Amino acid sequence: MKYSFFPGCSLESTAKDYLMSTQAVAKALGIQLEELPDWTCCGSTPAHATDALLAAALPARNLAIAEGRGQDMVVCCAACYGRLAGANLALAEDSHLREQVAAAIGREYSGGVKVRHFLQVLREDIGLAEIRDRVTRPLGGTKVACYYGCLLTRPKELSIVDDPEDPQLMEELLSAIGAEPVEWPFKTECCGASFSITRADTVKRLSGEILRMAKESGADCVAAACPLCQTNLDLRQADIERSTGERIGLPVFYFTQLLGRALGLSDEALGIGKLITDPGRVLTR
Amino acid sequence: MSMPAVETIDWRLVQKLDPDGRLNLASCLQCGRCSSGCMMRQETDILPHQLNRMALLGMKDQLLKSKAIWMCVSCQTCVARCPMKVDTPVLIDKLHAMAQAAPGDLRKVHVFNNVMLASMRRFGRVWEFGMMGVYKLRSLDFFTDLGKLPTMLRKGKFSILPPVTKGCSAVADIFDRVRRARRAQR
Numbered sequence: 001m002k003y004s005f006f007p008g009c010s011l012e013s014t015a016k017d018y019l020m021s022t023q024a025v026a027k028a029l030g031i032q033l034e035e036l037p038d039w040t041c042c043g044s045t046p047a048h049a050t051d052a053l054l055a056a057a058l059p060a061r062n063l064a065i066a067e068g069r070g071q072d073m074v075v076c077c078a079a080c081y082g083r084l085a086g087a088n089l090a091l092a093e094d095s096h097l098r099e100q101v102a103a104a105i106g107r108e109y110s111g112g113v114k115v116r117h118f119l120q121v122l123r124e125d126i127g128l129a130e131i132r133d134r135v136t137r138p139l140g141g142t143k144v145a146c147y148y149g150c151l152l153t154r155p156k157e158l159s160i161v162d163d164p165e166d167p168q169l170m171e172e173l174l175s176a177i178g179a180e181p182v183e184w185p186f187k188t189e190c191c192g193a194s195f196s197i198t199r200a201d202t203v204k205r206l207s208g209e210i211l212r213m214a215k216e217s218g219a220d221c222v223a224a225a226c227p228l229c230q231t232n233l234d235l236r237q238a239d240i241e242r243s244t245g246e247r248i249g250l251p252v253f254y255f256t257q258l259l260g261r262a263l264g265l266s267d268e269a270l271g272i273g274k275l276i277t278d279p280g281r282v283l284t285r
Numbered sequence: 286m287s288m289p290a291v292e293t294i295d296w297r298l299v300q301k302l303d304p305d306g307r308l309n310l311a312s313c314l315q316c317g318r319c320s321s322g323c324m325m326r327q328e329t330d331i332l333p334h335q336l337n338r339m340a341l342l343g344m345k346d347q348l349l350k351s352k353a354i355w356m357c358v359s360c361q362t363c364v365a366r367c368p369m370k371v372d373t374p375v376l377i378d379k380l381h382a383m384a385q386a387a388p389g390d391l392r393k394v395h396v397f398n399n400v401m402l403a404s405m406r407r408f409g410r411v412w413e414f415g416m417m418g419v420y421k422l423r424s425l426d427f428f429t430d431l432g433k434l435p436t437m438l439r440k441g442k443f444s445i446l447p448p449v450t451k452g453c454s455a456v457a458d459i460f461d462r463v464r465r466a467r468r469a470q471r
Contacts, residue, residue: 009411014442040409040452045359046398047405049381054463058405061455093307104462105455154361164365190324190360197420198393200429202358206324235433274440 001125003116004066004073005033008080008227009041015077015227017271021256022076022118024269028260029126029134033074036066042083045194056097057104059087064109072114074121076256078226079193082151085115085158117152117160119169119225119255128176136264138178142282144258145184145219145250146170147210149229153188164188170223170255177262184217186210191232200239207232208240211248221282223255230254234276251279295345302340302379310376312369313337319363319373329356333363333373340376349384353377355391396424406460409453414443 011019026033043058063084066073075081091098091111102108122131146167153164161167165188171181189210192203211233214222224230234252241248253275260270261283272279295301303310313334320332331339331353339348348354354377363373387395397420404416421427437443 009413009448012410012448013413013444014437016441038450038452038455040450040456041405041411043405044401044411046401048359048378049398050402051382051463051467052375052378053466054460055378057459057463058456061452061459100466104459104466106458106462150360150362154365156365190358190362192324193358193360194397195358195394197417197430198397198424202325202328205327235436274442276436276440 001030001121002032002034002071003121004036004069004071004113006036006039006042006062006066006073006075006080006084008075008077009044010077010079010227014231015254017274018076018227018230018254018256020269020271021254021260021265024265025256025260025263026118028263028265029122029131031121031126034069034071036062036069036073038065042080044079044083048083053097053100053104055083056087056090057101059084060091060101060109061105063088063111063113063115064105064107066113067109072116074116074118076118076225076227078117078149078151079228081115081117081160082158088113088115089157117225119152119173120160122173122259123169128172131173131259132176135177135262137262139174139258139262140178141180142178142258143182143218143220144174144179145182145214145217145222146174146187146255147214147222147224147229147233148188149224149226150188150190150193152225170225174223174255174258177259179258182214182217182219184213184219186213191229193228193232196228196232196236200236203232203236204240204243207236208244211237211240211250212246215248215250219250221251221253221279223253223258225255237277249277249281251275251277251282253279289344289347293346294343296343298343298345299341301383302376308372308376309370310337310341313341313371314369316368318366318368319371322362322366324358324360324362325353325356329353336376336380337371337373340380345383348380350388352388352391354380354384355387355394393424393426396420399423402460406457407453408447409450409456410448412444412447414445415447 048055161169192206195202257270320334331351357377400420404411
């Protein structure tokens with residue numbers, strides 16, 4: 001199975017561990033992720049907050065390149081997923097925008113590329129049974145709080161899950177590899193996203209509520225599927241503990257890191273050493 | 286909130302914000318589901334259902350001076366839970382694009398957006414490390430998170446060198462063409 005892979009800017013930098021673990025897992029499962037040649041930024045929040053045409057044109061340039069290759073586009077970052085899939089939808093609905101975008105990117109794009117999150121590829125193209133068969137080191141009942149955040153579940157038109165208020169996609173995957181997902185109510189709450197830089201107190205409030213709820217629900221760790229979510233919950237965790245004086249101590253993995261461990265891959269290959277909150281207690285179980 | 290003077294009402298505001306009626310602003314039932322789920326409800330000055338109604342009423346000045354349009358975290362909870370599919374996040378994006386400046390401390394959000402766009406335009410991709418440096422200089426917020434820098438570098442979570450992609454000139458062209466298209470509209 002071959003796909004055009006769109007890593008996105010964060011996976012080259014703050015979320016290198018997400019990139020490493022995704023590539024290692026894909027290789028182990030025979031998923032060929034071919035990096036989209038010459039890809040450029042999806043535009044992220046600043047583009048859609050500034051100009052609707054810019055916000056459609058930046059993803060469309062990448063989608064047009066993928067269209068020429070005739071493969072589905074696979075994305076790991078939740079924000080890139082939202083912008084790319086969202087641009088597809090906006091272009092399909094609005095012929096005037098389609099014309100404007102074609103002029104801005106200097107080529108036609110028909111809107112025909114399917115944009116998919118890596119979780120969907122694992123669930124739909126590989127399947128839980130196949131993944132279960134490949135497990136060599138089951139997670140031994142590790143209690144995981146699966147955290148989706150916003151952009152994989154909302155808005156409904158772009159959601160990768162059946163129920164945007166109570167998704168089960170990651171739970172099913174992690175159950176298949178021997179983890180025990182906890183039931184908890186904050187799996188689609190917002191971590192504060194890019195306010196991490198401009199409004200750190202807001203992020204401490206929102207991410208703190210998520211971490212405390214995960215802990216109260218009995219989780220040993222959190223599984224994330226978005227670079228910004230992971231960074232906010234992991235890198236800000238010590239600040240959150242300091243501001244409330246309450247210890248949390250929850251490692252925040254990318255779901256691909258947990259999957260890779262179950263598939264017997266090395267911690268080096270999965271970038272486990274890049275996690276900030278010490279994952280040792282969970283991994284030695 | 287005080288009543289707006291009648292001369293500050295812009296009767297054509299909805300026409301400007303939503304010429305095709307895609308945002309469903311007039312369908313809003315004022316049920317408040319959006320506002321009860323809003324992640325920023327404790328911090329903001331105007332709640333989502335209020336924003337929708339104020340836009341319909343043409344209260345442009347109040348909207349453009351509000352904290353609310355800069356405080357939206359784009360989590361999409363309001364539109365996902367709306368029984369009438371009122372697209373508040375896109376309304377906020379459009380108000381954002383109309384506003385010239387952000388009030389008080391929210392200036393930093395505006396600076397951050399511009400610095401990130403500049404990084405995209407220059408390199409084709411966002412260079413997170415360089416962007417943070419420029420943001421610090423432009424926002425005059427030098428010390429927040431400085432203590433995290435050694436950890437980020439030790440863990441290899443920052444690329445010291447900017448990304449290199451052949452697509453960077455194509456991205457700069459897109460920025461230029463979008464700017465020209467906007468100018469032509471005005």
